Amino acid sequence: MPLIHAEMPTTVTSEREPDQRGPAVEASAPCAGAPAMGPAAQAQAICLRLLTARPRSRAELAEALRRRGIPTEVGEPVLTRLSEVGLVDDAAFAETAVYSGHRYRGLGRRALRSELHRKGVAREVVDEAVARLRPEDEEQQARSLVRRKLRSGTMTDASAQARKLSGMLARKGYSEGLALRVVREELGLPDWSIEIEPRPD
Numbered sequence: 001m002p003l004i005h006a007e008m009p010t011t012v013t014s015e016r017e018p019d020q021r022g023p024a025v026e027a028s029a030p031c032a033g034a035p036a037m038g039p040a041a042q043a044q045a046i047c048l049r050l051l052t053a054r055p056r057s058r059a060e061l062a063e064a065l066r067r068r069g070i071p072t073e074v075g076e077p078v079l080t081r082l083s084e085v086g087l088v089d090d091a092a093f094a095e096t097a098v099y100s101g102h103r104y105r106g107l108g109r110r111a112l113r114s115e116l117h118r119k120g121v122a123r124e125v126v127d128e129a130v131a132r133l134r135p136e137d138e139e140q141q142a143r144s145l146v147r148r149k150l151r152s153g154t155m156t157d158a159s160a161q162a163r164k165l166s167g168m169l170a171r172k173g174y175s176e177g178l179a180l181r182v183v184r185e186e187l188g189l190p191d192w193s194i195e196i197e198p199r200p201d
Contacts, residue, residue, distance in 0.1 A: 039070060039071070039074045040074055040077070040078055042070065043065050043070045043074055043075050043078040044078050044081075044082070046064060046065060046068055046070070047061050047064075047065070047078060047079070047082055047087075047088075048087070050064055051087060051088075055092075055093050055096055055097075056088075056093065056119075057090050057093050057094075057116075057119045057120050057121050058079055058083065058088050058090055058120070059119060059120020059121070060119055060120060061079060061082075061088065062075060062076075062079060062120075063120075065078075065079075090121050090122065090125050091125055091128070091129070093119075093121065094116050094121050094125050094126055094128075094129035095129050095132065097112070097115065097116060097119075097129070098112050098116075098129045098130055098132065098133055101115060102133055102137070102138070102141060103141075106141055106144070106145050106172055107172055107173050108138055108141075108142065108169070108172050108173035108174035108175070108178075109130050109133060109138060109173060109174075109175070110173040110174070110175065111172060111173025112129075112130055112133070112173060113126055113130055113173075114173070116129065116130075138174070138178070139178060139182065142169055142172075142174050142178060142179065142182045143182055143186060145168065145169065145172065146165050146168075146169070146182055146183060146186045147186065149164075149165055149168065150165075150186065158187055158189060159189075161187065162183050162184070162187055162189060165179075165183045165186075165187075166179045166180060166183050169182065169183070
């Protein structure tokens with residue numbers, strides 16, 4: 001397997017949300033007359049190009065290699081080498097995903113966990129990353145979401161408004177207890193209570 005020369009950051013330093021929708025990038029075909037790439041070199045090229053588009057978990061890269069016909073016995077050593085040089089790091093990936101998902105998309109703990117699990121990140125890595133999200137930060141984000149909806153909404157019935165706001169927070173991954181408390185306090189309804197049933201947007 002060839003040496004890896006690329007160096008890529010694994011954390012987000014910009015205040016803008018990183019693009020989570022990076023395009024699927026295929027390995028370029030070799031130029032006419034150039035020697036064909038071996039399977040390991042091809043696997044490495046695919047991984048590096050995908051990582052250039054956006055951060056990815058090891059499981060995501062493994063699945064991308066599988067879809068492109070790279071055998072597991074070729075892909076796994078490539079992924080291990082990329083991990084050794086720090087280009088594939090599920091702990092850093094999870095930390096970045098939690099920060100980005102919470103700050104820019106307003107996601108709560110439950111939604112953040114679910115997304116990381118879907119991307120194949122190990123449970124203990126997910127738990128450690130989500131634990132870095134402070135309860136007070138999660139509550140402040142929930143209040144910001146509610147206040148934003150209140151500024152743009154026209155609904156006058158307080159109970160209906162409370163149900164809608166609570167459902168919105170539930171879909172964003174906030175716990176029922178936190179959602180109810182935030183909505184009650186923001187609407188000034190100290191005795192209001194409801195069973196939240198999350199529904200798709």
